[in-house]
Amino acid sequence: MTEPRLRHLVLVLGDQLDLEASAFDGFDPAQDAVWMAEVAEESTHVWSSQPRIALFLAAMRHFALALERAGRPLHYRRLDAPDNRGSLAAELAAAIEALRPQALVMTAPGDWRVLQALRKVAAQAGLALDVREDRHFFCSVREFAAHARGRKQLRMEYFYREQRRRHGVLLDAQGEPLGGQWNFDAENRGAFDARGPGLLPEPLWEPPDALTQEVLALVAQRFAHHPGRLARFAWPVTRESALRALSRFIEERLPLFGQYQDAIWPGQPWLYHAQLSAALNLKLLTPREVVAAAEAAYHAGRVPLASAEGFIRQILGWREYVRGIYWTRMPDYLDLNALDAQAPLPxxxxxxxxxxxxxxxxxxxxxxxxxxxxxxxxxxxxxxxxxxxxxxxxxxxxxxxxxxxxxxxxxxxxxxxxxxxxxxxxxxxxxxxxxxxxxxxxxxxxxxxxxxxxxxxxxxxxxxxxxxxxxxxxxxxxxxxxxxxxxxxxxxxxxxxxxxxxxxxxxxxxxxxxxxxxxx
Missing domain, CATH: 1.10.579.10 (DNA Cyclobutane Dipyrimidine Photolyase, subunit A, domain 3)
Structure with a gap:
């Protein structure tokens, strides 16, 4: 008697580390499985730096543990496997041949190139690829397209105001912006005086655990000729550490973020910035919880309005806006060169x-x-x-x-x-x-x-x-x-x-x- 054929193979990419992602809707561990793969191509199609490679690999391996704890069957290909084929397309084709799923499921990826490669593999295998909406974002691509339709010019400010109203963020009882204005950008351009920033709060520093240290050693050996250095690597690679980083930022740095978000100081990489973009983009944090935390801090009197608004504008406004631009303009957007710039990068x-x-x-x-x-x-x-x-x-x-x-x-x-x-x-x-x-x-x-x-x-x-x-x-x-x-x-x-x-x-x-x- 033959084993029942796998129903869905759920594809999870390195920037989709969310147990609540739409790809898992209806997941049945009795007949579905998850597929993840570390491949060299994702570090070499551009000459990726060692910190970037290490972050993705460490976060993926920790997410694999989270999937196992959640009882979701997982097929995981490590970069250092001796027969690793080097690309997502080749690894997926091999997985399809070995596992014989009836269909493929995934949440919409963040890279046009990757989406086209996976669609091609699915088509060659004669399988349906169910690409589901990414619920991580406040605004879907279709909703952004509707916003953009018929406008002679797109401007983030108008989009941002729509999002504030739609999601009820920093509004008074009449639905108007708190403080009487939508944007406190004019108050977000402060520079430090000659004394500098003074004593700054330390960002969350959590020494790499054994799994991350294993990844750092792999990257240092496998990608030794790539740019960047790993000695100061301390990025959150789990949801738990990302939540701790969010809490530290809200309490210690958000109060002065607004005033000094445009300031620069030698030898001070962090200043009052959040360092949460990587965790957000890997989906270890959701933008809703980040915005809610900033808004709650303002309402509790711990953060001035200009700081809360300036930070929320980056998440609810700018981050959502650029995603809409990307997915409604690709692939042609990649080749635009309005100023006919041709010089090489130094x-x-x-x-x-x-x-x-x-x-x-x-x-x-x-x-x-x-x-x-x-x-x-x-x-x-x-x-x-x-x-x-x-x-x-x-x-x-x-x-x-x-x-x-x-x-x-x-x-x-x-x-x-x-x-x-x-x-x-x-x-x-x-x-x-x-x-x-x-x-x-x-x-x-x-x-x-x-x-x-x-x-x-x-x-x-x-x-x-x-x-x-x-x-x-x-x-x-x-x-x-x-x-x-x-x-x-x-x-x-x-x-x-x-x-x-x-x-x-x-x-x-x-x-x-x-x-x-x-x-x-």
Whole structure:
């Protein structure tokens, strides 16, 4: 007598570590099973950093234990298995052949490339692939598409207000925003004075357990040539540790998050930031519980409204907005290049070896921890790439590779749209451009740097400033009519011809000096 054929093989990816995911709806351990696979391709399709690889593998292996405790039959392929085939497609094809399921089930993934690969495997096997809505998010892709339909321009602020009303977040009894305004962004731009941030609360540090240490050793050996370092690895890799990290943030850092969320300080990677994006993107935390915790802290009088709103805006507004952009615009979004940027990414993005103090600090921190906060990403690493004219797909691949919280649905729109303006204004109404003077206002890096941010050209001129003015000269015809940039372009038009030429020559020299890229 033959054994009954497996009904559903439930596919779980490395960023879907949620026991309540839609893929498990109707799960019957008597006739269904779970499939997970660690494969090299997910660490090599971009040259992923060691901290990013380690986080995904450690979280996956801990989730496998949670599945076993929940009594869900599991077929798990480890990266270090001697016959590992190296790709999700190959491993799934082999699992289908061995297990002979009647159908495949999964929650919608966060990467277009992965979805297409798995659909192809299912089609070749003649199996139905049931891709279910991801309930993790406040807003479904269909709901976002409905929001976007018929609008000449998409703006996060309008989407965010809809979400606040729809979910009843930070509203008064009449359904209006608490404090009389939707957005406290103007109060969220504080910089530290010359004394710096002072004594900062320590982020949650939990020494890696035996399972995580096993992963760290594997990554150090298998991916030794990949960028990044593992000595400071302490990211939450279980739901329990992620919940502890959330609690610590709400109590200790959220009260001042709003005031200082845009501030930068040398040698201080965490400041008042949450460090919860990785846990959210792996689905160890839900955005609803994170938003609810911040809102409850405000109502309890422990957190000012500007801090609660500023943080909630990132979760309920921006995070949901970029996901909607990604899934309603792919796959064409990946190839957008509105500014025709073609320069290579400088090799020192992979090492931090640059004389620019602000970039060196951000890049070394990124390689050490797999993390940088949003202003470091937008107005340091992203701004330099934008001013230089780096090809969007190159800087996209770098962001996807180095940051532990990078999953393509969130990383790609933030990079190509918000940071590089490659979508021509879909994500942001203007390119976020600035000279070295902005960095001087927001941090003390310039005081310890050999470059001077006020100089437009010359041996001591800050490369940010040189390339800022060059950007304005190069893109005057394309962007000069943008009302939000009018003053900056008028200032550029006042430059005399000799200074324009000096700026352009030096900007070109900077690009030529940085042409060597780093390849795996």
């Amino acid at each position: 090799a020192w993005y992979w090492s931090g070896e640059t004389e620019m103090a602000c970039l060196r600090d951000a890049l070394v921190q990124t390689l050490d921890t797999g993390y940088a906060h949003h202003i470091q990403r937008l107005m340091l690493t992203g701004l330099y790439a934008l001013l230089r004219g780096v090809a969007p797909r190159e800087i996209h691949a770098w962001y996807l590779a180095v940051y532990v919280d990078a999953v393509e649905w969130v990383e790609l729109p933030n990079t190509l749209g918000m940071s590089q303006y490659a979508d021509g204004g879909l994500m942001a109404s203007k390119p976020y451009i600035a000279s070295g003077k902005y960095i001087q206002r927001m941090s003390p890096h310039c005081s310890g740097c050999r470059y001077r941010p006020e100089l437009r050209h010359g041996e001591s001129a800050c490369p940010f400033t040189v390339q800022y003015w060059d950007f304005l000269i190069r893109h005057a015809d394309q962007l000069g009519s943008n009302p939000r940039l009018a003053m900056q372009f008028r200032n550029a038009q006042r430059l005399d011809e000799a200074e324009r030429q000096a700026i352009q020559r030096q900007a070109q020299a900077l690009r030529e000096a940085d042409t060597a890229t780093c390849t795996p």
